[in-house]
Amino acid sequence: MDRDSRRTTIYDLAQLAGASPSAVSAVLNGTWQKRRISQRLAERVKALAEEQGYAVNSQASLLRRERSHIVGMIVPKYDNRYFGQIAERFEAQARARGFFPVVTCTQRDPELEFEAAKELVSWQAECVIATGATDPDRISGFCAAAGVQSINLDLPGTAAPSVISDNFAAAQALAAVILDRCDAPGPLRFIGGRPGDHNTAARLRGFLAEHDRRGIAVPEDHRMMPGYSADKVAQALAGWCPEGPVGLFVNSTIALEGVVRWIAELPQGAGPVRYGCFDWDAFAARLPGNVGMVEQDVGTMLTRVFDMIGALDLAPAATLVPCLMRCTG
Numbered sequence: 001m002d003r004d005s006r007r008t009t010i011y012d013l014a015q016l017a018g019a020s021p022s023a024v025s026a027v028l029n030g031t032w033q034k035r036r037i038s039q040r041l042a043e044r045v046k047a048l049a050e051e052q053g054y055a056v057n058s059q060a061s062l063l064r065r066e067r068s069h070i071v072g073m074i075v076p077k078y079d080n081r082y083f084g085q086i087a088e089r090f091e092a093q094a095r096a097r098g099f100f101p102v103v104t105c106t107q108r109d110p111e112l113e114f115e116a117a118k119e120l121v122s123w124q125a126e127c128v129i130a131t132g133a134t135d136p137d138r139i140s141g142f143c144a145a146a147g148v149q150s151i152n153l154d155l156p157g158t159a160a161p162s163v164i165s166d167n168f169a170a171a172q173a174l175a176a177v178i179l180d181r182c183d184a185p186g187p188l189r190f191i192g193g194r195p196g197d198h199n200t201a202a203r204l205r206g207f208l209a210e211h212d213r214r215g216i217a218v219p220e221d222h223r224m225m226p227g228y229s230a231d232k233v234a235q236a237l238a239g240w241c242p243e244g245p246v247g248l249f250v251n252s253t254i255a256l257e258g259v260v261r262w263i264a265e266l267p268q269g270a271g272p273v274r275y276g277c278f279d280w281d282a283f284a285a286r287l288p289g290n291v292g293m294v295e296q297d298v299g300t301m302l303t304r305v306f307d308m309i310g311a312l313d314l315a316p317a318a319t320l321v322p323c324l325m326r327c328t329g
Contacts, residue, residue: 008049008052008053008054008145008146009054010024010025010028010054012052012054013045013048013049013052013054016048016052017041017044017045017048019041019045023035023037023041023045024045027041027042027045027046028045028046028049028054050142051145052145053121053142053143053144053145053146053147053148054146067126068100068123068124068125068126069098069099069100069126070099070100070101070102070120070123070124070125070126071094071099071100071101071102071125071126071127071129071309072101072102072103072104072116072117072120072123072125072127072128072129073086073087073090073101073102073103073104073128073129073131073153074104074106074113074116074117074120074128074129074130074131074133074139075087075103075104075105075106075131075132076105076106076107076108076131076132076133076134077105077107077108077132078105080253080254081253081279081280081281082253082279082280082296082298083131083132085298086131086153086154086298086301086302087103089298089299089302090103090129090302091103093302093303093306094306097306099126099309102120102123102125104116104119104120106133108132108134109134110133110134110135110138113130113133113134113135113139114135114138114139114142117130117139117142117143117150118142121142121143121146121148125148126148126149126309126310127148127149127150127151127309127310128143128148128149128150128151129150129151129152129153129305130150130151130152130153130157131152131153131154131155132153132154132155133152133155133157136152136155136156136157136159136160136162137157137158137159137160139157140152140157140159140160140316141159143160144159144160149309149310151163151305151308151309152164153301153302153305154199154301155197155198155199156198156318157316158316159316160316161308161314161315161316161317161318161319162316162317162318162319163301163304163305163308163318163319163321164198164199164301164318164319164320164321165199165296165297165301165320165321165322165323166320166321166322166323167199167202167203167206167278167323168202168203168205168206168209169206169322169323170203170206170278170294170296170322170323170325171202171203171204171205171206171207171210171249171278171294172206172207172209172210173206173294173325174206174207174249174276174277174278174292174293174294174325175188175206175207175209175210175211175249175276176210177276177291177292177325177327178247178248178249178274178275178276178291178292179210179211179214179216179247181274181291181292181329182245182246182247182274182275182291183245183274184244184245184246184247184274185244185245186216187211187216187217187218187219187222188207188211188218188222188246188247188248188249189222189223189224189246189247189248189249190203190204190207190218190222190223190224190225190249190251191224191225191233191236191237191248191249191250191251191255191259192224192225192226192227192228192233192250192251192252192254192255192256192258192259193225193227193228193251193252193255194225194227194228195225200225200251203251203278204223204225207249224236224237225251228251228252228254228255229254229255229258230254230255230256230257230258230261231258232258233255233257233258233259233262234258234259234261234262235258236258237258237259237262238262241266241267241270242266242270242271242273243270244271245271245272245273245274246271246272246273246274247273247274247275247276248273248274248275248276249275249276249278250275250276250277250278251277251278252277252278252279253277253279253280253281253284255277256275256277256279256281256284259275260287263289272289273289274289274291274329275289275290275291276290276291276292276293276294277290277292277293277294278293278294279293279294279295279296280293280294280295280296280324280326281293285326285328286328289329290328290329291327291328291329292325292326292327292328292329293326293328294323294324294325294326295323295324295325295326296321296323296324297321297322297323297324300321301321304319304321
């Protein structure tokens, strides 16, 4: 068996680094300073480990098995209905297909995401699913070097297959519902998300496409993307007191928390404010002023992901899954 057909070992790294296996082991387990190993060698070993896709094997007995049946998922948040639903359904589908699921939350921190991927590989996961990852290509590159399959979910990458919602089409449909029901004479305001985020960009394009179809211009100051944080959204809207009917396109239920807070503080006689939200929440659907919500089809997205696990030679392309439009008011 040549080295390209198996996973990198400490002995391989030692040969590449020109060091002893015990020195390499000390660097990887964090005890190198106690052994007076130079920082220069430690940095070289760590760089080689990342380059070669090496991860410390936390469960050596798994090496004796042909398959581990472990599938790992990285998620950015648990305190969000959408990601919570993904995690829960992922576990259910994994068990139904004979896998053992492992889920870890990384708080949208790229370093935590990468460390989680390394840990999952060390446990011999057969596939690592990066959900909403901030740097999916770094994870995919590491997994590929380790001989482990990776798939992106929710946010796409360029180095592995991705399964994502059809954000553009769903955003255009939601914008149409809001425009039809808000009685506002002018354009809607787009609120929430980050300009550099793939999903935000696709939703903004759909939002603008529906306005363009109706011949409505959208000023730059109507494109408000301070992030997904409820606090940041409330701050972005603070001080604006609409004197007549207005409509909002709210990009995520997290951003909706900030919108609802702002509406609650408006003086009597302001508005009225009508809005729609890209994401689904059964409670939020009953709030006053809510005219529609987009529900991402988590079940179908995960089915597409599991159908890819174990498949060979998959292109690093994105599979688009249509969303469900929920009219609420």
